[in-house]
Amino acid sequence: MSTLTTTQLFAIAAALGWASGLRLYAVVLFTGAAGAMGWVDLPPGLKVLQNPLVLGASGLMLCIEFFADKIPGVDSLWDVIHTVIRIPAGAALAAGVFGADQATWSTVAALLGGTLAATSHVAKATTRAAVNTSPEPFSNIGLSLLGDAAVPAALWLSWTHPVAFFVALAIALVAMVTVTWMLAKFLRAVFRRIRSFFASRQANSA
Structure with missing residues (x-):
């Protein structure tokens, strides 16, 4: 186990x-x-990430994701596919911080990581789906670049200033939950209008 404190590990x-x-x-x-x-x-449970094969595979997939996330429509499809990947992976990575030698803490970390991954994934997918209702691509690209920058910033902050990270995380979670709730209502209204449009078209053609 590394010399990181419990606060840093969490x-x-x-x-x-x-x-x-x-x-x-x-x-x-x-x-x-x-x-x-x-x-x-890195804690022992995460040292596998240093493997050259893991680095190469993740680098390749990152390149693909970087461009896929900038294309309206493709980004939402990418998010749908990764619903079954990001959440369990987030749980596994969080558990790896503590490793198999601390089963209780690993389980707690896995639950924490999975929940946080689900929260950020749902917020991202909902936001991008709402933005994709607009024909202009610039807001989509801007949000994608914001996500690109948020990840290294969060990782750096967690290693160097864990208390500040938890404060930033709390603010981000409140913002994400609020935005998800508001945009979910917006998307439901959009889908209702679409259904009404096609229903009226069918009624007129009958």
Whole structure:
């Protein structure tokens, strides 16, 4: 086990979980690369991320995701596919912070990481789906770039300033839950209008 304190370990676990809901492959690549370069001493449960094969695979997938996330429509499809990938991966990465030797803490971290991954993933998917109702691509690209920047910032903050990270995380969670709730109502209204439009078309053609 590394010399990290319990507070730091939980901050790292939370960051890995939350960020995985946004950019899973970036989380794997950045964390593994930081460990391989000696910038941080990864806990034993995360050292597999330093493997060159893992770094290469995550780097390739990050490149694909970077461009897919900038294309309206494609980004939402990518999010749907990754619903079954990001959440369990976020839980697994968070659990890896504590490793198999601390089963209780690993379980707690897995629950924390999975919940945070689910929260950020749902917020991202809902926001991008709402933005995709607009024909202009710039807001979509802007939100994607914001996500690109949020991941390394969160990971860095969790390693260097864990207390500040928890404060930022709390603010981000409140914002994400609020935005998800508001945009979910907006999307339901959009879908109702679409259904009404096609229903009226069918009635007129009958």
